[in-house]
Amino acid sequence: MNILVTGSAGYIGTLLVNRLLKEKIIDNIMGVDLLPPPDAIKPHQKLIWIRWDLVKDGWQKEVLSYGKVDAVVHLAFKIRSPYGKVKETKEENVSASRNVFEFAFKNKIPRLIYSSSVAAYGAKEGNLGRLLKESDPLEENISPYGLQKRLVEELLGKMVEGLHPKTHTIIVRLNSVTGPYGQGLKSKFGLITFFKKILPFVIEAHPAWARQFIHEKDVEEIFSRLASIAPKPGRIDIYNAAPPSWLTAKDIARLLNKTTVKIPKFLIHPAFWVVWNLTFGVIPTHPDSASGLIYPINVDGSRIGSIGFQYKYTPGDALLGKR
Numbered sequence: 001m002n003i004l005v006t007g008s009a010g011y012i013g014t015l016l017v018n019r020l021l022k023e024k025i026i027d028n029i030m031g032v033d034l035l036p037p038p039d040a041i042k043p044h045q046k047l048i049w050i051r052w053d054l055v056k057d058g059w060q061k062e063v064l065s066y067g068k069v070d071a072v073v074h075l076a077f078k079i080r081s082p083y084g085k086v087k088e089t090k091e092e093n094v095s096a097s098r099n100v101f102e103f104a105f106k107n108k109i110p111r112l113i114y115s116s117s118v119a120a121y122g123a124k125e126g127n128l129g130r131l132l133k134e135s136d137p138l139e140e141n142i143s144p145y146g147l148q149k150r151l152v153e154e155l156l157g158k159m160v161e162g163l164h165p166k167t168h169t170i171i172v173r174l175n176s177v178t179g180p181y182g183q184g185l186k187s188k189f190g191l192i193t194f195f196k197k198i199l200p201f202v203i204e205a206h207p208a209w210a211r212q213f214i215h216e217k218d219v220e221e222i223f224s225r226l227a228s229i230a231p232k233p234g235r236i237d238i239y240n241a242a243p244p245s246w247l248t249a250k251d252i253a254r255l256l257n258k259t260t261v262k263i264p265k266f267l268i269h270p271a272f273w274v275v276w277n278l279t280f281g282v283i284p285t286h287p288d289s290a291s292g293l294i295y296p297i298n299v300d301g302s303r304i305g306s307i308g309f310q311y312k313y314t315p316g317d318a319l320l321g322k323r
């Protein structure tokens with residue numbers, strides 16, 4: 001079995017490549033990324049590394065030169081929009097994804113797995129007290145990351161509807177991924193780092209806010225299983241990926257040995273604006289993503305159990321970086 005992994009030098013890409021290299025059924029892994037292999041990925045006879053920008057053509061021919069591709073795992077995505085470059089980041093993410101989807105469908109690759117995010121649902125008041133299901137609408141219109149994930153999912157849906165490919169298309173909507181490897185990456189600066197290393201306290205803007213952290217090892221297992229299951233031609237499957245429990249601001253503060261500080265929700269947006277502009281985006285507090293600290297996006301992640309997967313780690317395990 002030959003597998004193409006885009007974004008292979010990224011956080012999840014690195015973990016998945018190392019996992020797949022251990023699988024006996026895998027013959028070759030074609031990793032496509034702008035960057036060279038990270039130190040965490042050692043040279044291996046099964047690994048073929050292609051340094052390329054997915055937005056630009058040429059990688060497709062290079063990949064096919066190594067033989068038939070049995071599955072594509074599309075992980076490449078610029079999560080953070082650099083200061084002043086939100087529009088450019090959106091265009092790059094959408095264009096790169098379009099090229100990957102076209103490659104999979106044109107070449108009749110049996111499986112296409114796209115890593116999406118629960119952020120596409122949107123953080124809103126209506127989420128309070130409920131777990132969103134895969135059938136719920138994607139309604140994010142403001143937050144750059146969630147909006148881009150929503151747009152790419154919509155693009156994928158339109159391409160499937162228009163082309164009727166035989167490819168088994170799988171969408172995985174991940175909640176907040178973390179764990180020991182991710183928390184050790186200097187390049188990964190996000191909510192976890194903000195909570196654990198920057199703020200001396202945990203902000204509580206709404207008492208019902210909560211977050212489902214999913215452990216990186218569980219994510220690694222999910223994508224490994226999906227890459228190797230028997231494809232179902234022409235079918236689209238969508239899975240939420242989040243453990244069945246969550247952490248409130250008070251839970252997070254307790255685990256991190258910090259206190260909670262209640263901040264009125266109307267102050268969150270201007271606070272994000274100030275921090276975003278003062279740090280020129282170094283601290284990822286884009287004002288349009290402020291609602292994510294006010295309202296939850298918690299999901300029912302039980303459907304993924306249909307592929308034989310079971311969550312092994314709790315949100316607390318993930319937040320604390322349990323190995």
